[in-house]
Amino acid sequence: MNDADVRIDYYPTHELNGIKYRCGRVLPFGATMVPNGINFSIYSSSATSCTLVLFKKNADQAFVEIPFPKEFMIGNVYSMIVFDLDYENLEYGYKMSGPYDPASGHIFNPNKILSDPYAKAIGGRDTWLRAPNWDNIYPFRSRLVFEDFDWENDKPLETPIEDLVIYEMHVRSFTIHPSSQIKFKGTFSGIREKIPYLLDLGVNCVELMPIYEFDEYEHSKIDPATGEMLINYWGYSTLNFFAPKSGYAATGKYGMQVDELKNLIKELHKNNIEVLLDVVFNHTAEGDHRGPVISFKGIDNKTYYMLTPEGYYFNFSGTGNTLNCNHPVVRNMVLDCLRYWAAEYHIDGFRFDLASILGRAQDGSPLNNPPLLESLAHDPILAKCKLIAEAWDAGGLYQVGTFPCYGRWAEWNGKYRDALRRFLKGDSNMVGEMSQRMQGSPDMYSSRGATAGINFVTCHDGFTLYDLVSYNEKHNEANGENNQDGNNDNDSWNCGWEGETDNQDINRLRHKQIKNALSILFVSQGVPMILMGDEMGRTQNGNNNTYCHDNELNWLNWDLIKENEDIFNFAKHIISFRRSHPVLRNSQHFKNIDYMNTGYSDISFHGKQAWQADWSENSRLLAFMLDGGHAKNGFSVDNTVYVVLNMFWEPVIVELPKLASGKNWFISVNTDMQPPFDFYGVSHEVKVENQNSMIVGARSVVILIEK
Template structure:
């Protein structure tokens, strides 16, 4: 077919279209297309064969369908099942763009099999999804227990034993496991369409290209990652992802998406022109005086989030996922970029952040900010909240690690984190603090106990990438060992960390696989490791069964005790008639805490009054030092006895006990081993023999 034939509209019936909604939408008798293209003198709709992407026609948008910088056209009689599409822009300054993707495309075809270089084109989804009686779980934020995982990495390993490894469907098969563990919210690493072949590094051992495994390089803000779907037919990825969300909801599990609006896959001036750059670069990206992309994200470009056009795009995207996919919240990667103005400077009252907080369609959604960016912005505790935003609390991560390693000054710092970081969130309560020890970015929990330094050689960057110092400790030997003393200490430290996390005020987040000792062999930046190094090895459930039982029981403990999940920060000012204050601090002797710089002992009693019975009360004591310590236990509330949930330094109690089956504690003093934690719960006597 000649160029003249391609451009000839004779066989197509087109009229001026509707300006809303943007993107492609079904209308009676055809399909409507609408897009924003600043600096365009004309726009063409490029139609391609759905079967192979071969060009079919280029149809000009009629001048009568232009409204300002919006171009519209309705193509009558168009069968979206037979055709894919893109746009080509003629610029007023001269020149013609390559075929561009629709920023509002809800399905991107042409990605091919996972690992193949994509040839993207836009598709118009047909049909709808039957949500049945689906309802959001509606879990109060103080009751959330978040589980961060990667759709592909969670079930790609052969040990996952699922029918469709590495897919939305594979993750769906793991819902019974998630229910059994007790988590009630999954946080999924990016699943907007991305190009996994976009990685310039190769494996130093095989020479094979590494993948962009994590997916922090969005190609489109509305389309699900097709390579995560077992159903590869038209509309398959959307159906499969919606089926996953529906099944998780039916199991009482909420869904949070890790979303990347701070940068895109177009990179800097050397990167591809896929979509936004060719439509309105100065609106969508921060540019310097020479018109080059400003790089505040260490990825090549920075999205101009608070430009009105871009702000509308991001809000429309969030509404799409909240309504079409019914997700329950979002974690915003490098959210500090969302607070920057078009000059790149931080705004005190960023319009986008406020608009997200106030948007009616997002009112049910959890909003979590990673309150930093790659250009030095650090807004932990100061991210504009508008009464809605929570934060990944990096101060918590650092404090719990330093305390468990016995660093100077760490006991007092962690005590503040334990009660929900009131210094960071004064007057806001504990739930804005999303607490974590580990996440996808960094060492796993097992590796935090096994390595003093990063081991990133497999990333092809000479081991220089990733966080240089993670406040980790190898417990006496770097990497794998069969030394029983080292293994015992590592097991103890892992349990200490999980116990403290699940006993802390705020919202706890666990990294998938930490509950059974997942390792990346010291790699703390596995973004390119689409390999067993980056996948969850489910065989470790057998070798770390005790740790898995401990985690499950600690989650159940948190759910059973309101004293561990308050909305308000507990303090020492209880009611005069109360049996004990909301929090009290202790040391080797009750009511005598050690706040010295060298302190390695932290003990707290957390109590919550109840109208329908005795106070809910737990006692936590942690010895982060290298020698044993003896603590005298404070008196529990009247008519109650202490029961032992766990002592991570005791063979009898190291894996914890089932809730309601904790043995009675008959001692007045407790010997805490080195690097060990004790948690007691107050309850009536008679639930078992005392230790």
């Protein structure tokens, strides 16, 4: 021990088998490096005793087990400093003694070694799908990490949310396919290598599907039909909320996953790309009463989980258990976790999986004023983070439009997705609703502004965009569940043939429908999100729930850029168009008046005749004009934009609104045209021949700008 480093109160008072230790500090929870030692702190409301178990890395047996003396306990917290440990080569866990009475919610087992809920790294799945030792007495081991990453001047970007273009992606799927042609496929480093692609596409925010440590082997099985192994591929089942997924790091086998992830975030920030994490706080990997005891169950089952009066697990997540998020102790853990990711990893925001669960009371009933959601909304460290809710859960709570927001929370707008899909395939009676959705859903978010809604047409759950226009029904046979899993209400239309076809007319229509969907998405007020690969026509062969496949059903095939070059070019254009035109990115709703005295109201609606929108049941045409003088709610100036959405199956002649003297309409997008005439790049728009009217093709979108 180096005497110069020793605080006056950091000296050992106890010794066991040559290991020196003393009473620790109760905060912070977890394992923390202190001069010449490590401070361990953990709590349990019902344990009667606790033992610290220390392993050398990957060793079969612990090298010491140190029971916490009673005097090391304050309240329900056990804390201890152990000196002279080789923290590079250390794994730790706990044994907890206490009552075993499942009906009362207690399932203590003094022989079980438990992972620390506050561990910053977890060992056991260091390399993706490397077969573990199934006889390991402690399979998911808590480890320490170093917080010495050099961030230089990096900080979260704080991009205004209305300016974001979100790209939802899976870390492994993005680059694991051989066609990615990079060195470290399927890893955080792989994303870093592809930053030039993200810049070329034009997105400025990536939303990473779960990167908290999970067990890809959880519920793994061999599909009897194909012989293929089905695994927990997506990772919506958390082992630990503070630890990044080691198997997503090329350096995970060296224990450098934290540095690799931080380096990715730093490089993304350097390129003005934000990072959102898809976080799963609604349940854990411990399942129901038949599931494994890994951590929370053995430490404080009754605190961490919502239990029925009989001691079984409530299952609002559809995955076996439900985290007891509004218990004050669990609430603090969630808050500590998000603060840690915001402060230590410079994360720009979070998307909360099945977030409605976070608003349920301990007995499962929905709360009017959920303390967790309120705490997150008002937390000083999270103050600039985006907070986005998936505002429903598997227990039937659907809160899109009504999620408790505290002036902060945004939502995945599921109603936007549903309306866009139905409008796109030509359903009747959709023009009215679509007009609300593309305005940022003022009917749902009247007091919350246009940015309360994250608009999307596809996400990881459900069809890809290509499949949305290629399949009427889901085809999930490969999931080994007799096609019973996945959503049945897809609002999809196959354009005349189920699945792949050589019919050129059908394929042309599918490409057009994809461009139509992207056009509607990117001219809508609110925050657009696209799913990885939709920009190049990625297919999952009609499978709308590919959670279990580590194969081409999920992997992004980069050759599609060439194969569907027109879709890719169009996607780049429409993203660029949105980012070039502030009139598309208002934070507040339209007022439907001319409050800037430009001669036009901020938004006006039209139909076949200018100024005469057709809201009738059988109308499938919606046209609207966004006045450039009202861009960014009047704080910016832009070209006026005119959008015609004709989802009718026949072409229509549309009268164009007259512009001020000297101004003309120019074409930016016409999805009815074959490439390369389906769009004209920003600043290269082509003047409309007849300024009074134009033919808008069947199932087509036209976007004009005034110059």
